[in-house]
Structures are given as C-alpha cells and as structure tokens.
Amino acid sequence: MIALGLHGGVTLGQHEPAAALAVNGRIVALCEEERYLRIKSCYGMLPEKAIQACLDIAGIEWGEIDIVVVPGITYDDVAERWRRYLVHLYGSCPRFERVHHQTAHLAATFYGSGFEDAACLSLDAAGDRACGMTGTATRAGGVKVTREMPTENSLGYFYTLMTYYCGFADGDEYKLMGLAPYGKPTVDLTRLIRPSPDGWTFDWSFVRADPSPKSPFEPLYAPKLESLLGRPHRRPNEPMTDWYRDVAASTQKLMEDCLLSLVGAMRRDDPGQKNLVYAGGVALNCSANKHLLGAGYEHVYVSPVSSDRGLALGCAYLGATMLGDQPWPAWDVYLGTAYTAASIEKELKANGVPYREVRDASEEGAKLLAQKKIVGWHQGRSEAGARALGNRSIIASCSDAGMRDMVNAKIKYREEFRPFAPSMLQEAVGDLYDTRGGDDFPYMTFTLDARPEKAAAMQAVVHVDGTSRVQTVRSSSNERYHSLIRYYAALTGTPVIMNTSFNLKGQPIVETPRDALMTFFGCGLDALFIGDFLVEK
Numbered sequence: 084m085i086a087l088g089l090h091g092g093v094t095l096g097q098h099e100p101a102a103a104l105a106v107n108g109r110i111v112a113l114c115e116e117e118r119y120l121r122i123k124s125c126y127g128m129l130p131e132k133a134i135q136a137c138l139d140i141a142g143i144e145w146g147e148i149d150i151v152v153v154p155g156i157t158y159d160d161v162a163e164r165w166r167r168y169l170v171h172l173y174g175s176c177p178r179f180e181r182v183h184h185q186t187a188h189l190a191a192t193f194y195g196s197g198f199e200d201a202a203c204l205s206l207d208a209a210g211d212r213a214c215g216m217t218g219t220a221t222r223a224g225g226v227k228v229t230r231e232m233p234t235e236n237s238l239g240y241f242y243t244l245m246t247y248y249c250g251f252a253d254g255d256e257y258k259l260m261g262l263a264p265y266g267k268p269t270v271d272l273t274r275l276i277r278p279s280p281d282g283w284t285f286d287w288s289f290v291r292a293d294p295s296p297k298s299p300f301e302p303l304y305a306p307k308l309e310s311l312l313g314r315p316h317r318r319p320n321e322p323m324t325d326w327y328r329d330v331a332a333s334t335q336k337l338m339e340d341c342l343l344s345l346v347g348a349m350r351r352d353d354p355g356q357k358n359l360v361y362a363g364g365v366a367l368n369c370s371a372n373k374h375l376l377g378a379g380y381e382h383v384y385v386s387p388v389s390s391d392r393g394l395a396l397g398c399a400y401l402g403a404t405m406l407g408d409q410p411w412p413a414w415d416v417y418l419g420t421a422y423t424a425a426s427i428e429k430e431l432k433a434n435g436v437p438y439r440e441v442r443d444a445s446e447e448g449a450k451l452l453a454q455k456k457i458v459g460w461h462q463g464r465s466e467a468g469a470r471a472l473g474n475r476s477i478i479a480s481c482s483d484a485g486m487r488d489m490v491n492a493k494i495k496y497r498e499e500f501r502p503f504a505p506s507m508l509q510e511a512v513g514d515l516y517d518t519r520g521g522d523d524f525p526y527m528t529f530t531l532d533a534r535p536e537k538a539a540a541m542q543a544v545v546h547v548d549g550t551s552r553v554q555t556v557r558s559s560s561n562e563r564y565h566s567l568i569r570y571y572a573a574l575t576g577t578p579v580i581m582n583t584s585f586n587l588k589g590q591p592i593v594e595t596p597r598d599a600l601m602t603f604f605g606c607g608l609d610a611l612f613i614g615d616f617l618v619e620k
C-alpha cells in the first residue's frame with residue numbers, strides 16, 4: 084500500500100512544504116519544495132515539485148497512491164483546498180485524511196526512531212492551535228497523546244519573540260542560539276515565561292495582537308516587550324552589542340530550564356520508560372538538546388527533520404498505519420533525488436565546464452582537504468532536513484581557526500558568531516567529545532562538549548563555549564562520506580572535518596548538479612565533486 088504525506092501553504096503562514104512517500108510502511112522518498120524552487124523555506128507555497136520528485140524516485144504513477152495525509156485538522160477548509168489542488172495537478176484525489184500538526188511531529192520522530200516504545204515530545208511555536216504535545220508510543224499501539232499544550236503557552240513563541248527582539252526574523256532562531264554563548268544570562272525574562280513544576284507559564288500578552296503580522300519579516304512581539312526590557316529592539320543591520328548577547332544567553336538559559344521542567348514531568352509520568360523521542364521546531368535547538376542526554380533517559384532520538392520539514396514524513400507514517408502497514412524506521416535522511424553519472428556529465432559538457440573523472444572521489448577529496456582546499460561535495464541522494472549531512476555539503480579541514488574565517492569570507496558570508504559543525508568517524512566521537520552516554524549522533528541534533536585536549540586539533544568547529552554540533556558518520560549510512568573522512572584521517576591523523584551546507588547565505592541547499600555548478604562558480608570554492616567528476620578552479 085502507498086501513503087503520501089504532504090505539508091504546504093494551504094493555510095496562512097505555513098512554511099517548509101514537503102512530500103513524503105511510504106510504500107508498504109517504508110519511507111522511500113522525502114523531498115522538500117525549497118530545494119527544487121530555490122526559495123528558502125517557501126513560505127505559503129505548495130509542494131508541487133516535491134510530490135513529483137517523490138513519484139519519480141519511487142517510479143510510481145499518481146493513480147497508485149492509496150491515501151494522502153496532511154496536517155491541519157483544526158482548519159475546516161483544509162481538506163477541500165488540498166483536494167482541489169491535487170485534482171488540478173493530477174486530475175483525481177485518492178482517499179484523503181487530516182491529522183493534527185503535533186501528532187504528525189510525534190509520528191515522524193517515533194516511527195523514524197525505530198524504538199519499540201518511547202516517551203514522545205513535540206514542541207514548536209504553533210500548529211493546529213497547539214504548541215506541543217507529549218505522548219507515549221508503542222510500535223503495536225501507535226502514539227497516544229498525554230498532553231496537548233495550547234498555543235497561548237508556547238515555548239517556541241517565546242524563543243521567536245526574543246529572536247525578533249535581537250534583530251533577526253522568523254526562522255533565524257538558530258542565530259540566537261549561536262549568539263547565546265557570547266553573552267551572560269543576566270537579563271530577567273521571567274515576566275515573559277517562567278518554569279513551573281510540569282513545564283512553564285508563558286504570558287501571551289507579549290505576543291503582538293494588533294495589527295497581526297502579515298509576513299514573517301514583521302516583528303512578532305507586542306510593544307510592551309521593549310518597555311519591559313527598557314531598551315529598543317536591535318535593527319537588523321545594527322552592530323551586535325553585549326546587551327543583545329546577554330538577552331540571547333538569558334533566552335537560551337530560560338528556554339532550557341522550561342524544557343527540562345517538562346521533561347522531568349514526563350519522567351515522573353512514566354519512570355520506567357528508557358526512550359525519549361522529540362520533534363517540532365523547538366527541537367532544532369541542539370544546544371538545549373544536549374541537556375536531554377542527562378535527563379534520565381537511556382536513549383534520546385531527536386528527529387533529523389524536527390521542524391515543519393518533517394510534517395510530511397509524519398503524515399506518510401500515519402497514512403501507512405491507516406492502511407494497515409507497519410512503519411519502518413528511517414535509517415538515514417538520504418531520501419531525496421539522485422542524479423546519474425550520465426546526467427551529471429551531460430550538464431558539465433552543456434556548460435562547457437572543464438572536468439575530469441576520478442577513480443575514487445573520497446580519496447581525491449581527502450587529498451584536497453589536506454591541502455587546505457575548500458571543497459563542494461555533491462553525492463548521491465539529497466538529504467532531508469535543515470542540515471547537510473555529507474551529500475550536499477561544503478567541506479574543509481578544521482584544524483585551524485583560520486579555515487572558519489576563510490570559509491566565511493569566501494563562501495558563506497555569515498555572521499561571525501555562528502559556528503561551523505564537524506563530521507567525524509563514528510568510532511572517534513568518544514575520543515573527541517564528552518558523549519554523555521551516547522555513541523551515535525548522525526544528524527547534528529545535539530551539541531557536545533569537546534574534550535579540551537582535543538579541541539586544538541579541530542579549532543574551526545569548536546564554538547566559543549567549547550561545544551560542537553556533531554555529526555558522526557558510519558559507513559553503513561554513508562559509505563562514500565565515511566571513506567572520505569577515513570582517507571583524510573590517514574593523511575592528517577585527524578578523523579574529523581568541517582561540514583557546512585552547500586549553499587550561499589540565504590539560499591536553500593543545492594539540489595541538482597546545475598545548482599552545484601552555479602554555486603561553485605559564484606563563490607570562492609576551490610574544487611567541486613559531483614559524483615566522480617571533479618571540477619577545479
């Protein structure tokens with residue numbers, strides 16, 4: 084049986100449209116519209132190209148789909164809007180079901196984890212009139228919701244308000260998180276949100292009500308926030324100051340306290356449970372997630388598609404269960420489109436680009452990294468989620484801090500306070516980082532403390548607070564990327580490289596070979612591998 088999960092802009096303010104396809108319970112494709120349209124986050128847009136990409140990957144026709152599932156159960160007209168859209172695209176609409184936005188988050192993370200049973204947590208700004216859910220789940224019985232938290236008590240909204248206050252916009256919460264270690268948590272924000280024994284209490288009156296924002300670039304907070312703090316918000320192009328650094332640190336600390344309070348209550352609800360699964364936009368906060376590793380659970384899985392990028396995945400899983408299929412875990416995130424060697428070579432020739440075919444891209448790539456070259460790495464199927472995980476990545480040596488500045492100056496042009504992340508051989512992580520009891524961190528969903536004696540050898544990927552957002556790589560999930568790092572380790576003695584997403588500032592991650600070429604020639608990259616083809620400047 085075939086289930087298609089969809090998410091997109093049929094209601095105001097939706098973003099990150101995507102499509103996911105489950106065939107007999109197995110996820111065969113998860114595609115994001117932004118990669119194909121080349122517009123980051125695709126606010127208010129529908130997943131037209133993502134749907135077609137899923138069909139192409141699976142090699143199926145529209146008429147073979149047994150069910151379509153979408154979030155939006157609290158919106159009466161959602162089903163009719165989707166039906167009309169799908170009939171417009173394909174001439175028909177199969178069985179159609181709606182689920183709760185937060186349930187879709189829970190399903191994405193629980194079924195994706197592969198755990199037999201788990202405590203489940205979803206937290207975001209808002210979705211279907213809730214800002215999160217807790218639940219318990221078993222593979223046989225599915226997900227049972229134990230708490231539904233109303234939007235008016237949103238931890239995600241709190242974080243987003245403070246993101247705006249510090250001069251960023253919706254979707255820039257990761258910048259506030261990156262800024263936080265530069266400040267001190269000295270600003271009292273407990274008038275906005277305060278931890279309680281089983282979570283927190285948020286004062287919704289700090290959210291702007293009149294006029295309501297019409298675009299993601301308008302401030303979200305009420306004017307009284309500036310009155311409370313006694314200082315105006317930072318304008319986007321103003322220099323960063325200690326005040327905003329301290330606000331960022333205080334926001335992060337308070338958010339972590341609230342999160343841990345809720346997780347503590349979940350532990351008390353079910354003290355025997357060993358597994359925690361977590362998704363929703365708040366789960367992108369990898370700095371806060373580090374503390375979940377010490378919160379009493381033996382295994383913590385944070386979905387690699389935590390934000391609304393993962394709703395289609397959750398819907399596909401829920402569709403599979405509605406059809407009587409047993410969901411399979413998502414073993415990795417390489418669920419997008421791949422490009423054949425013939426199509427890559429055709430693109431290179433059509434553009435008159437000098438290239439050569441190499442015998443082993445991993446070995447050649449490692450040599451270039453050891454020579455301090457900055458390399459574009461486009462391989463296999465594109466990865467779903469906010470992070471490039473070795474198939475659409477820009478990679479470089481991380482042994483001196485100068486490489487971070489070089490990548491920033493030549494390619495990324497991003498705020499100097501934002502850290503770059505490392506990819507390392509899975510077997511090396513315990514030697515390099517305090518893993519807090521874990522041994523596998525394949526999705527960059529947690530930060531870990533670098534062992535001080537090892538930090539010097541990987542300066543470019545250790546943040547000012549001594550942490551890194553790590554990716555561990557196993558050959559079983561990405562053989563080519565693992566091989567690259569292994570060759571690099573043999574050459575340099577360091578089993579870790581810098582990995583940042585293959586895009587320019589403000590753009591989505593590259594999808595096609597053509598996107599990779601356009602980016603390569605539009606920035607200071609030294610070399611580009613597309614499959615086994617090497618292009619150099």
Ligand SMILES: [Fe+2]
Binds near residue numbers: 364390
């Ligand atoms: Fe969400």
